[in-house]
């Protein structure tokens with residue numbers, strides 16, 4: 001069975017954010033992850049993580065102006081200064097909460113822009129960020145995300161993410177492979193695990209049921225089969241549980257036994 005991390009942004013939303021790690025520990029999770037923790041002082045979050053006994057294994061870098069619809073800055077021409085500020089903020093926060101992985105979001109294609117035109121900015125920004133993170137023990141991750149959930153998002157496919165990682169060629173830049181997005185965009189999930197996990201360029205996995213993004217065993221993916229594939233490939237990393245529970249979080253955890 002893979003090692004599961006509870007995503008504190010989507011799970012346990014019946015509780016205040018800072019109470020969620022303790023709830024995950026009570027439910028037997030061995031780690032937690034989250035999306036954007038920045039409204040909580042890092043020292044306070046670190047203390048609550050320490051109380052829970054669980055490590056934080058992944059969080060996102062600030063996404064830019066989320067209220068205005070921004071979902072990352074890394075691929076946006078003309079936003080390099082904001083991008084660098086976001087990375088510095090994330091690395092400082094990560095060092096306090098001892099988080100070893102940062103998801104760096106690419107951003108949405110600005111209206112009237114060709115997708116290919118953003119690639120040089122994405123590569124250049126990621127190379128800069130990888131140099132900033134070098135020596136901190138933090139890996140940077142890029143994640144293909146489906147266009148149904150995030151219209152206009154720049155990075156959608158596994159092959160594109162791996163192409164970018166190879167172009168940047170930094171040991172601390174990897175792919176965050178979310179099986180939910182992978183199934184929505186391209187399918188053939190087990191074969192993609194077999195293709196990409198052995199490369200060593202996948203730094204984190206995430207899972208949810210498809211199409212509603214509920215518990216992993218609800219919907220068209222065979223979660224038990226995919227977990228066996230992940231184990232058979234010898235993956236030693238974390239699988240983030242990034243789904244919206246159908247009801248109360250703890251009551252919906254039966255899929256781990258099944």
Ligand SMILES: O=C(O)[C@H](O)C(=O)CO
Pocket residue numbers: 035060103143145178181206242
């Ligand atoms: O939505 C997702 O799958 C992500 O992992 C994310 O970080 C978006 O903020």
Ligand SMILES: [Mg+2]
Pocket residue numbers: 143178206242
């Ligand atoms: Mg994800």
